[in-house]
Amino acid sequence: MKKTFDLSSLMQSKVTWAVIAELLILLVCFAIRPDFFSISYQPSTGMLYGSLIDIVNRSAEITIIAMGMTLVIALGGTDLSVGALVAVAGAIALKFLRWDVLQYHPPGDYTVCSYALVLGVPLVVCALMGLFNGFLVAKGGIQPIIATLILMVCGRGVAQILTDGKQFTTGYTPFRVIGQGSFLYLPMPIIITLVVVLAVALFTRRTAFGAFVESVGVNPSASRLSGIKAGTVILIVFALTGLLSGIAGLIYSSRIMSNDSNNAGLNFEMDAILAVVIGGTNMAGGRFSLAGTVVGSLIIRTIVTFVYYFGIVAEATMAFKALIIAVVIVLQSEPVREYFAKRARARARLNGGAAA
């Protein structure tokens, strides 16, 4: 069979529209400030600098979390606890890295335990918390939005307790690398994001896990009767989302070299859900697109960068973000996509007629 470029189906894809939206926003940036796209090399840090790099770098946390959120939403659920888990991960890491409470130590490289534990414990705890979410959903039959509300509310409390309500800071160099270091001229968060996206993509698409997730998301009853262990699928997805929130939490706290139980990961759940939805995954569950989610996350970050870059008053940031997102969502809506797909079909017919 000959593969043809099918404009009509391309115009119907939500991912296409997300990409178009992202390009449009970037184009506006470019029109206002032609140097927006410029990228320079800074020999002192060994890193590339520029607005584009910054957008990708700053979107790392949301992109990583949204990978898990995509699967949760494909199952027909949502995970509200991801932001709180970001705070938990930071709190645990900083508990191990604290130097300020031990007065005789000068600020600098110091941990109370091995670096492996500094990274490992937060990740394991977050994964377990995700597993707890999954357990409530899979075994308890609780709606995901309610089940994850529990950790959303009490997660920050746990973080507060772990750190006695204090904000620790650290100077431990290896920890700085995660959020501020570089690799292959790129900021480390970008590298971590690439690895995570690739790993999740491989895990879902190179195994049958993605198909199982979609199947359970579309029709849980039929999936069970086809032999899919829906409970196991749900547990894995929520645990994975917890783990990814933990990774995002480490990046976040490494950027500020501190923990912040109140503000770390604040509203991340909303941004992550938004990234998934903009990326074309339906909130009702079913088909998901990881690539779409990445684009969705980039769009959100591009808007924020746009606001900073062009000095729009801080108070208007949220409203502006909402405006752009509203436009993107409307562009992706069924009637609009159908309209453009129809026009594309009509044009294809016209061209075909002329050729014949």
Next chain:
Amino acid sequence: MSELLEMRGITMQFPGVKALDGVDFTLRAGEIHSLLGENGAGKSTLIKCLTGVNRMDAGTIRLDGEEIRPASPQQAIALGISTVFQEVNLCPNLTVAENIFVGRQPMKHGQIDWKTINRRAAELMARFHLDIDVTRPLSYYSTAIQQMTSIARAVDIQAKVLILDEPTSSLDENEVQLLFNVMRELREQGLGIIFITHFLDQIYAVSDRMTILRNGHLVGTWGVSELSKVELVTKMVGKDMDVIFNLKRADVPGDAPYMLKAEHIGDTEHIRDISVSLKKGELVGFAGLLGSGRTETAEMLFGASRATKGSITLDGEDVTLRQPFDAIRAQIAFCPEDRKRDGIIGDLSIRENIMLAVQSRQGFMHPMSRQEQTELANQYIRVLGIATPDCEKKAGELSGGNQQKVILARWMATQPKVLILDEPTRGIDIGAKAEIQRLMLEMCGGGVSVIFISSELDEIIRCSNRVVVMRDREKVAEVDGEGCTQQDILKIIAEGAA
């Protein structure tokens, strides 16, 4: 008798197909008129033109002599054309009374007059000889009563024409009789009823005339006494139906080994105590009314619900079935009764639907390659004659018969030793039905043991080596398929074991 409804030269063009080509249809007041044809013959399209869902391309519709052109279902209802669809189109969480009056609640002092609503709803249901509490949520009641509720709603909207689209497909024998009584009563009151069904017996039982469509063309209109069943089927299908009436039962040698033996299985709620055995290559039919425990037994044999007692032996080995996965690993397969809810995964492609059970047995860490999946799907699309351009089409977009074949393919792909089919022929047209029966018997020939559950006794008797008769969640009898009649089985169902 006057013509209540007159449709002339109805033509409807979809991209690539002429769904209706100059079809005529007339309906008299006070008649039950069956509309027949295979899936895709144009029945639904004709009804959709009449009810304003589709805009016809040519033709005229006259109601009471006046030309009408309903542009929306609401308009059609306002004109007096009410439809009751196959799937109950009501809100399960509202009460029966609310469902009947939703959208047109009688008001009193600016507030909804609940008293009147409930009283009138109770009166309406009483007209159908149903004495039920109309203030209970609809989901509390059986499908039959839900069906009656939608008819009550349709009739109460001052209908002149009532369209019943497959109303009986989820009803059992008694409920069907109840519905027929209601239909006859409505006929006496001068309503014109269009009745669409796949059950030939029911057409003869209740209708006055019938109109047959085939491939978007009108074949003709006859009085029920003018056409025999065989003639009717031949006209519907357009070819001789020897195939259907000449199906041969599976040939099971007397010394064939037992494939499945379930002894005294049961739980506290659904099934008391049931023993069933199946020989290799044997087809055993489960007969009984809805709720007699047929489905519950099947679910237990598949691990979809857990047996708390008894033992199941498969091919000589004891098996414990805690979940469907265990059954699939033991090579038991199960096509559930409710295709939409438990069978097809509508948003996924045909390919994914077919590979699903095989893949879940292997576990997700051992994925089939895309090429393997496509080959598997294409193989079954070919073998089962699934009508689709390719295997990437969404399974939910297929017709009922083809969806059923996709589910069958899903299970055939697992190479089962035991295949349990719960109402596999429900709601699909006679051609597809015959094909499913043929496939079932072919699989028996290949050594698969089949449990066949159906509400239609004639097809159970036609296909089964043995028939297990169930009643009140118990097995009451087991009879040979050869030489037994519908009357025998009905008698057992009615009176218990002989």
